[in-house]
Amino acid sequence: MEHVELFFKSVFVDNMVFAYFLGMCSYLAVSKKVSTAVGLGAAVIFVLTVTVPLNWLLDQYILQEGALTWLGPEYADYDLSFLSFILFIATIATMVQLVEIVVERFSPSLYNSLGIFLPLIAVNCAILGGSLFMQSREIETFGLALNYGFSSGIGWFLAILAIAAIREKIRYSNVPAPLRGLGITFIITGLMAIGFMSFGGMLTGGDDAASAAQEVETTSIEEGIDQEETAQAANLTTLKN
Template sequence: MELVSLGIKSIFIENMIFAYFLGMCSFLAVSKKVSTAIGLGAAVIFVLSITVPINWLIQEYVLKEGALTWLGAGFGDINLEFLQFIMFIAIIAGMVQLVEMVVEKVSPALYGSLGIFLPLIAVNCSILGGSLFMVQRDYTIAEASVFGFGSGTGFALAIIALAAIREKLKYSNVPDGLKGLGITMLITGLMGIAFKSFIGIAI
């Protein structure tokens, strides 16, 4: 039940977009069409679901102080946490490269629609944020896996919902001063307030 609660919390209450404003560049740029938003959302779910548990293993068995004791007693005092950012980003970049190759092979149209924002998932702060939050909150491997999937799902839900609204805005009478990014930011703020309504819900 705790894992279910953590999953729902990471999707709705601690949503990467609406609670922490991480990954806003791709969120705003790729949310013009639902089809493109679904593609990016699926890619983010995959990358977060894979990289957060892998980075947990690296943190626990390679980076943190005493993690290398499995190599021998003489390695117990080694602390490699200063390499944390580099290692995490390297894992993320490798997974993003894999996603990019698969998307290009399976759906060239989606690959073209996502453009530069697909490889930029590697430097998307919501992806790195997932791994850093996992370390900060001292999750277990099971919690890290659920958190990674939930965070990716929350990002996908947010970007798909915004894309659906923006498609409808084409037929709306938006004031000239708010057209484009202005109305998008306003809608994002309102969606963030809506997601905050989940705070306090306990399972």
């Protein structure tokens, strides 16, 4: 259940584009055609799915305070968290280089379409954001880290695919001249963000209901305890009299 909830929250509620507006440069620049958006989105899914769990391993076994205890008790006081940015970016750059080599080898047309934005995945805020959010939210297991990386990539992929499909259609629409291009794109992005954020109520409703039920139960127990204490005090007063 925890994996399912994390997946849907990462895709819809905590979407990298619509909730945090990360990766907007490539989101706006490479979303003019659906085919190009699909290629870049697939690359982002791959990079996030690989780098987030890899960086989780780095964080758990190297970077955190006391993470080096597996080397021996003398390393228990080491704290290498100040190296997080450097190691995370190094992991991301390595994976992006691998993706670039594969795309250039198997799909030269897609490689030419993506242009400079393919190597720029290495400095895409959404990619680094995935690893930093994983670290700040203290994701506990490798499986959850893998799930979070994959679902965050799916969310970014859906965002760029949706805006690319809409932008292809708006070419034939009568958009007011001042809003043509990025103007109408920003407006549509804002409206899509509102739509995606509305899923938050659906995903957190159960938690709210459970919390309310628990609060009612706790209140009832406290009231019962108060009544019992009052009755005991009354009995003691009667006995004294």
